[in-house]
Structure formats: structure tokens, C-alpha cells
Amino acid sequence: MSVPAVADSPSVAPLETPARRPGADLWRAVARNRKAVVGALLLLFFFVLAIFPGQIAPYAPTGEEFGRGLPPSSAHWFGTTAYGQDVLSQLIWGTRQSLAIAFAVGGLATLISVLIGVSAAYFGGFTDGFLSLVTDVILVIPIFPLIIVIAAYERNSGMVTLVVVLGLLGWSYGARQLRSQALSLRNRDFLEAARVRGERGLYVVFFEILPTMTSLIVASFLGAALYAVLFAAGLQFIGLGDPNSQSWGTMLYWAENNEALGAGMAYWAIMPGVCIALLGAAFALLNYAFDEISNPALRRRKLEQKGAESLHTAPVPEVAADPTKILEVRGLSVAYASDAGPVVAVDNVDLDLGRGEFLGIVGESGCGKSTLLYAIARLLGAPLAGEITGGQILFKGRDMVTLGERELRHIRWREYSVVMQSAMNALNPVLTVEAQMRDALEAHSKMSKREMHARAEEVLRLVSIDPVHLHSYPHQLSGGMRQRAMIAMALLFTPDLIIMDEPTSALDVVAQRSLMVQIKELQERLGFAVIFVTHDMSLVSHFSDRLLVMYAAQVAEYGDTRQLFERPLHPYTQGLLEAFPSIRGEKVRLTGIPGAPPDLLRPPSGCRFAPRCPHVHERCMIGPPLYEVDGDLVRCVLYEHEREAALAQ
């Protein structure tokens, strides 16, 4: 597959992004996060103080050489203590111990939590049960009082005791988190591969499991360090530390004993707390930032308006709505915000739907078919900030794009409803089936309780579910029943249009088939129109009136289902059909389509299918428009002559 170079043509972006080290990604993410940067700078500041106290501090921390309880002055920024020591110098010298405790405890606790958490997950069974129990017990025993009990027996304990005790008691939270993450990794493919390769347990743990948990390990280190700073300071403050040590907690202890606040030495009592709070804040900010990095949903990306406008395709001409159609989509474009810029997931799509018509939308995953569907339903938004950047969606004559959320609410579910891919995820797990039907009925009608119950029973019977299941919670139903219950829910108001996103993909083949038959029967009986998205072309072949094939955010082919199956025009459609075995046809070799769909962030500049197309040639370097061939639409230069012929006529 070589594309001849064409002068002045923009170079085709590489299809695969080069493999990057996960560490580099993490580092970049940290550097971009404002909270992480502030936290890191604070930490750096304290590090400098801890390493060079002698150079930075103006005086020795212990020398009792100045006036007692002096107010702040240029010589003593924060005044002096009741013993005639410089508060600022004590603060600077105290940094060392707080940081040392934080890092020693953080390190020790993290080490234990990794050992316990990962081995519990890795070994499973009894080991897991026992280790998890120990973890949970330590987690709920109030640690600080326990430390006080220990310190009470071991008075004026030195730093080593403090670190050991804090470390031995502070690992449980991290261990719990690491265990659950390691558990979710246990059955991943790459671990299976390592096991098949015959790699030994320890190797797998250290080189396969641990690197994937970097951000969680860092988070548990930061959490343990934060708790160590606070608890150590608390212990020293109540006089259970070494009263001669140079630390912020000890400063507070002496300040409190001398009633510094009331005696005009406020800085003596306030500043050590400020330092503890700042060091704590540094750890907390970093911890929070790592949380955000490992859970991308917490970060919020905004589609840059400037970028989005340039995506706006040619303006849609003002054409009156066709009264015979219930849905007309014109020039619809949708973009997502990403760290690397806007991603156009739906690019200038046109489609229409008559009353009671069944339209199938097919394509590989990631081609934008679900995005198109949710854009039509006006359900874009969280978790990915997808936005309609252009076009019209005329539903029964109204442009849905311009409707506000409040106006949309009136037509939702009454006039069009949605059936999602997995009912397990789409049904609220804490409400019964009836409660979830009732809230829709309450939102759009003034039915009495009895009427609502009757309607809920009625729609459940429509999909052949026993009405006793109205009182069931979603997790109590089988997979097939859940999907049917969701379809029943979509029928509550017998809408004109039901939008279905792969409603059968979670089911086995037999259940898929019977659900399809049921959907078709209901459709014929109740007369609603259907938009049905699937990646399985054979599934819709017997049920849809028309088919729309999507490839890389664009319409590749759009036409009558039967014609499209008998004479697929686009090389991509041909490839899709060859990927499925025909039941009745002759025995043919399944060829499928080599390669993978392009990255929508950088789609190929010409025809988007060109890199995978068996018929690729020079003219594919320029993106083709949709050509009309025998009433069907197809985006491929192979059919250019058809249009020329049509124009010539």
C-alpha cells in the first residue's frame, strides 16, 4: 500500500502514536496540574530549609541569647521565645525533623502497604482474606489514641520510635487502595501474557503490576506523609515527644506551656502551626493532584471556542423541514475537547428518517456512531465534553440544536426515548424498576399512582416480563430481562422515535436475535421510528429499512438496506460485509479489513479510508464528497464518473 507522493499535499499523519513510557506521561500530567505545581514548590521550599538551615537561619536555634519574648522586629522577624531564642531560626531548624519524619513514615508505610496490598491481591484466597481483615481492623482502630497509649509507656520517645510506630500503624489505607487496584489488574491480558511466558510471581509483581500503579503508590505515600506530619506534631504538642528536639511540634509545646498567645508572643505559637499547615497542604495538594491525574474524569477540559469555530463546516442552508420526515439531520458536527486539541467525532453528517422507519447506523468502534446518536438525542456532556459545533437536527420540525435544556425536557421521553447499550449501567442501581418508570411518568404526566402502576405493568407485559419484576432492582434481573425492561421503559409514552445504542451487544447470540425480533414486532405494532446503532452489520440486515455506514466520523455510505447488502459500493462497506459469514451464501474466505480506524485527532488528509483501502490511488489524496449512485450516497472517488455521467445527462 503505497500512496504516490503528490506535490504540495499535506503529509499524512502517522496512524499509530509512538509508544511512550508511562512515566513520561505521568510527569507531563503532573507538570500541567496547577495544584501539583504549587504543592511541589512548597515542598521544594521546605527541602531547601531542611538541607541548609545553618546558612539560612539568622541565629542558632537553641542559643538563649536575646531578650525574652521580644516582639517582631527586623532583627527577629517573628520575635523571640520566652527563653530568649529567635523564633524564625527555630522554625527553620525545625523543618528538618518534620520533613524527615514525613518521608521516613511515608516510605515505611508505603512499603508495608505495597507489600500487604499487592500480596493480598496476588495470592488471593485465604491469604487475601486474612490480610484484608488485618488491614480493615487497623484501619478502623483509632490510630492516634493508640499512638498516645504507646507513647505514654515510652515517654520522651526519640524519633526512631516515633517513625516506627507511625509507620507500622499508618499503612492500612494505602494497602486497601492498592489491593483493590491490584485485584482489578489481576485478570488483565498483559498479566496473563506474563504468566503464559512462565515468568515467576515476584517478577510479575515487580515488573508488571507495580509500574502500572505508580500514581496510586505515590498517592498513598503522600497520604501517609501528611498523616505523619500532623500526628507527630500532635504528639509533640501534648508533650509526648522529646522536649529538647528541634521541631515545630515541640515549639508549639513550649509556646503553649508559656501561654505565648496571651503573653504577646503570638508568633511563637502561630508560626510553627503555619509551617505544619503549609507542609501538610503541600502533601495534600500533591495527593489531590495525583488523584485527579489517575482519575481523568475529575479534570475538566473545555472545548476551546476558537478551535471549535474553525471546525464549523459550511453553513447549513435554511431549508424548510420536510413534513414527511420526523427527523432531518443536516451538516451535523460534534467535537470533543482533548489535551491535544479538539477531536471531531462527527463530521458534517446528514441523515433523515420517515415515520415508522428503521435506520441502522453501522461502523467500527470509535467511528463516531454513538456520538452521532447522543448528539441527536441532545445527551452529549459528561463524562466527555462533546459539543455540537455545527448543523441542524430537525425533529418534527423543531431544530433540536437550538432548544434549551428546559424546552428539551418537555419533549424528552414523550416524543423520543433512548435505549442504551448496557442496562446494567443505564438503570439506577438503587431504585426498583417501577420507581424508575414512575419518575419518568411523574415528570411528564399527571397520572395517579394507580394509573402509573397500571402503565408500568402494561409496558412490562409488552416486552413479556412478568409484572412482579416491577419491584425488582436492576441487579436482580438477568441480562436479557434488564435490556427488555429498558425497552419497556422507552415505550412508556409510546414515542415517535426510539434511539437505540447497541441494545443487544451485551447479550448472547440467541438472546440478541429474539430481542431484535421483539423490537421489530413492537415497532410494527406501535409505529415508532428507530435509529439503531450497531457494529454488527448482519444484526440489522433483516430489520432495518435503510443503513448508514460511518467511517472515521463521516458518512461512508448511506442507502437502502437491501441494495446496500446486495451491491455495497464503498470499499469499506464491502470490507465490513466480508467480515461476516453469510448463512445462505456460498462459502467464501472471510477477509475483513486490515489495519485500524484512524486517530480522529489527526485523520488522514485525503480520503480517510485510503490507508486501509485495497483500491487506493492518487486521487484519494483529496477527500471525496458523497456521490449519488442509484439513489444511494457513497463517499468514494471510484464513483466520480457516475456523477459526471449524471451531470452530462
Next chain:
Amino acid sequence: MRFIVRRLGFFLVTLWAAVTLNFLIPRLMPGNAVLAMMSRYKGHVNPQAMHALQIAFGIKAHESLLHAYFTYLGNIVRGDFGISLTFFPDTVSHQVLQALPWTLMLVGTTTILAFVLGTFIGLISAWRRGGSLDGLLPPIFVITSAFPYFWLALLAIWLFSIKLGWFPESGGYDVTTTVAWSWDFISDAIYHSILPAMTILITAIGGWILTMRNNTISVLAEDYVRMARAKGLSPWRIMWTYAGRNAILPNLVGFAMSLGFVVSGAILVEFVFNYPGVGWMFLQSVENQDYALMQALFLMITVAVLLAILVADGATAMLDPRTRDRS
């Protein structure tokens, strides 16, 4: 039901672990703190006090460790924690019961208030994602949740008592009022509790806000929230029954896990304010080397935390049908 039974089992195991730690710690410390202490006290305290110590540590001459352990367990089951050295000859149990209501009122109320308020603010903050509330609160509360409780307490006393004179500096009530169920006494107690309560509230609430906000953001990405939007439900209904009700479930688990932390902070707050509760008494007992009282208070605090966790478990079972069905 089985869920509750299993949690009760966990409760008992944890309680047993705490009791055992209590028994073992003084014996495991270098130089055997118990024996050292006994010899130190010999001749200095009267036989009754000596007996109190023996009960506290389950120690009698020439007893094996195992036998001592069972004697100790037996005493605890009977609620016999011995006699307090600080409040001699009062029993430890009586002293603990006197301090308990103060702490329950102060720490109990503020903890529940912090949880309810924090959960609510976290939910609203996530729901109005990107709004001014959401832009402001998370960074602020990341920082306040890292504040040492006792330092904030010192600061509050300095500002509101010493500088402004709005609130009393310390204590749970004015010593000149008589302790009784009278309006004078109750209003005085409330007046004294405002500063410590605000201190605990401000430091504790940040954690709940942040976890609830993050949970809600994850839940808002769920299909069932999108489905609720598709159904055209009112935003109010979606926020409470779809987003909130699901997001609070992990927060209840989080409540159980961070309760120990809050209680630890509260102990120091009571200490700073000289508030006559369990935390203050606990630190007094440490200072006076009143080990019997100290051990009993440690157990008390543990039991209180465990009970709160059981309540959180019950709430989880009520709100989440999946928990009820899981065996």
C-alpha cells in the same frame, strides 16, 4: 441481613484486637512498663490503688501471661476497669461515664454535622461543575483539611477569646453555674462549645466535601445519569436520586474510614480547650500516668468509632439494595 451479621462479626474482631493491643502494649514495651511501674508504685500508693493497677493490667504475682490475659478479658467483659489514680478512689467506669456526654455532644454533633454539610456541599459543587462554588471550594478545603486541629484551636482561642473576647477561652461550662438540667446551664454549655465545635467542623468538613465531590463527578459520568437526563427528569430529581444517592455510598465507607482521624483531632481540640470530655480526660490520664483510666478511655474511643461505623454500615444497607442481597 447477612451483611449486618458479617459487619457485626467484624465489629467483634476489631474490638477484640483493640482489647488485646491494650493488654499487650504495656508488656511489649522495652523493659516491661507494667513491672517497672508496679515496683515504682510499691509503697507509694495504698493497697487499694495497687489493687486497681493489678486489675488494670490483670497482673497478680506469679501468674502466666495467658492467665493474666483471661483475667483481664473477664474484667473488661464485666465492665470492671479498676480504680482511677487521678480521681482516686473513684472507679474508672464512673469517671468515663461522666466525661462521655460532653464528648458525645461536642464531637458527635460536629462530626455528623460536618458529614451532612460536607456531603451536601460536595454534591452541589460537583453538580455545578465549573461554577464559582466549585472553583473556590476544592483548593480551599484541600488546604484546610491539612490543618492541625490543635493549632486551629489555638488560633481560634487567640482571635475570638483573647483578642475579641467573644467566647470563653476554655472549659465546657462556667464553673459558677451549677451542673443541672437547667436552661442556664445548657445555654452556658452551648456557648462554651461553639469555638471547639467550629474548630472541629472547619477541619473535618473539607474531607467530606472533597470525597463527595469526586464521587459525584464519577457518578455523573455513569450511564444512568445520562438515562435520567434522557427521561427528561427535573435536574433536582437527577441530582438527588440519581447522582447523590449513588455518590453517597462510597462516602459512607469513607466516613467509616476517616472517623478515627476526626476523633484523633477532636481529642486534641478538647485538650486545647480544657473541654471536660473523653479526649481531655484521656490526655490527663496520660499526664498523670493513670494507666487504668487511659486504657479504659482508649477502649471507649475505639468502641465509639466502631459503633459509628456500624451505623454507617446500616445506612449503606438501607440505601444500597446490592449490599443487602450480597451474601
